[in-house]
Structure formats: C-alpha cells, structure tokens
Amino acid sequence: MLPGPVSRQTLPRLCADVRALLDATRTGVVVCDVGGLGPPGLAAVDVLARLQLTALRHGGRIRLRAPDPALRALLALVGLRFEVEGEAEEREPPRGVEEAVEPGDAAR
Secondary structure (H helix, E strand, C coil), X not given: CCCCCCCCCCHHHHHHHHHHHHHHHCCCEEEEECCCCCCCCHHXXXXXXXXXXXXXXXXXXXXXXXXXXXHHHHHHHCCCCXXXXXXXCCCCCCCCCCCCCCCCCCCC
C-alpha cells in the first residue's frame, strides 16, 4: 500500500520493499494499492515510474490496485502503462496468429 502523499524521500525504502517482495514471493508481480495516494500529481507518477523500473530490473513488474481515474489519465498522458488489477492484460497477439478468420480467407 502506498500511503499519500509520496515523495522522493520515501523512494529508497519503497524500492527496497519492491525488491524484497519480488525476492520473497517469486511471482514476478508486486501489487501496489494506490487508492490512498490522494490527488495524483507528478510526484506520484515519478515514484510509480521508479518503482516499475526497479521491478523490471529485478525481473518483475508493478500492478496497480484501486487507481484513481485521474491518476490513470495522468500516467497515460506521460506515456506510462501499468497493469491494473482486475483488468485483462493488453498484449499484442503473437506474430503470425490471426485473431479471426473470415470464410473464404486463404490459409497462411
């Protein structure tokens, strides 16, 4: 759980927590409850981006729980994509796989 407001001073502890959770659980995913962050701002975006980078460096990723719609919009605005708990993952289909075949289409 990320209590608000977050700041750069809390970042080293939060990054250490992410590393410890990834090592302890071996699931590759750390779920961050961001419902208590309060009004989203660039400080929250910065902290989340750095936590994601820490997770990626240790073979994992961050999944958000209960993000405020404004936080999601701000993350999208700056180009950061996070998985959100309870939503299907948006991934590209494997190359060479067609999503649908229409009658009469030639096989590839």
